[in-house]
Amino acid sequence: GNSVTQMEGPVTLSEEAFLTINCTYTATGYPSLFWYVQYPGEGLQLLLKATKADDKGSNKGFEATYRKETTSFHLEKGSVQVSDSAVYFCALSDQGFGNEKLTFGTGTRLTIIP
Amino acid sequence: DAMVIQNPRYQVTQFGKPVTLSCSQTLNHNVMYWYQQKSSQAPKLLFHYYDKDFNNEADTPDNFQSRRPNTSFCFLDIRSPGLGDAAMYLCATSRDRASGRGEQFFGPGTRLTVL
Numbered sequence: 001g002n003s004v005t006q007m008e009g010p011v012t013l014s015e016e017a018f019l020t021i022n023c024t025y026t027a028t029g030y031p032s033l034f035w036y037v038q039y040p041g042e043g044l045q046l047l048l049k050a051t052k053a054d055d056k057g058s059n060k061g062f063e064a065t066y067r068k069e070t071t072s073f074h075l076e077k078g079s080v081q082v083s084d085s086a087v088y089f090c091a092l093s094d095q096g097f098g099n100e101k102l103t104f105g106t107g108t109r110l111t112i113i114p
Numbered sequence: 115d116a117m118v119i120q121n122p123r124y125q126v127t128q129f130g131k132p133v134t135l136s137c138s139q140t141l142n143h144n145v146m147y148w149y150q151q152k153s154s155q156a157p158k159l160l161f162h163y164y165d166k167d168f169n170n171e172a173d174t175p176d177n178f179q180s181r182r183p184n185t186s187f188c189f190l191d192i193r194s195p196g197l198g199d200a201a202m203y204l205c206a207t208s209r210d211r212a213s214g215r216g217e218q219f220f221g222p223g224t225r226l227t228v229l
Contacts (some may be wrong), residue, residue, distance in 0.1 A: 106157065
């Protein structure tokens with residue numbers, strides 16, 4: 001079956017530090033990959049996505065590259081801000097017929113200190 | 115702006131008293147989902163509708179029911195809430211597999227408290 005393994009948290013960084021949150025996946029087909037962000041008390045917001053191998057998703061300074069050879073989709077940002085403090089979820093959607101479901105990682109709580 | 119709306123944002127109910135949470139969407143998406151999310155955990159899929167076709171997850175308790183009277187609205191009914199049902203409930207939508215790429219759009223959630 002499908003699974004997503006995500007870097008354990010919590011992660012605490014100083015403002016302007018470099019961020020990496022690791023994500024690897026197992027899928028039977030050719031999944032689309034996503035990073036969602038959840039701010040306190042809110043729903044999930046799509047941060048970025050990639051739908052095929054070697055695609056790079058980017059948004060708000062965050063980037064992730066779909067690496068089929070290493071089955072990874074690591075999230076990176078060059079200089080984090082206090083406003084980036086949130087929980088980040090890596091997820092996949094299998095391209096299998098009729099499968100509209102997302103498989104989530106466990107989430108990584110990120111705290112940025114001024 | 116096209117969006118997913120959940121009402122209410124906060125709901126308090128008593129142990130065993132039925133409660134209904136609502137979700138509406140202006141995205142005209144075929145698929146609607148209900149998730150349960152407990153503190154510091156990933157969302158757990160309860161069920162989803164593909165148009166009018168209802169798909170229940172195998173481990174969703176019978177206590178949870180859902181209705182989708184039309185494309186825009188979907189309801190989550192909890193028949194007899196227990197203390198363990200206190201959680202954030204998230205509604206999401208997506209286009210069908212043929213036209214979308216699996217991306218789901220989430221509402222802001224309803225925080226349910228059971229007293």
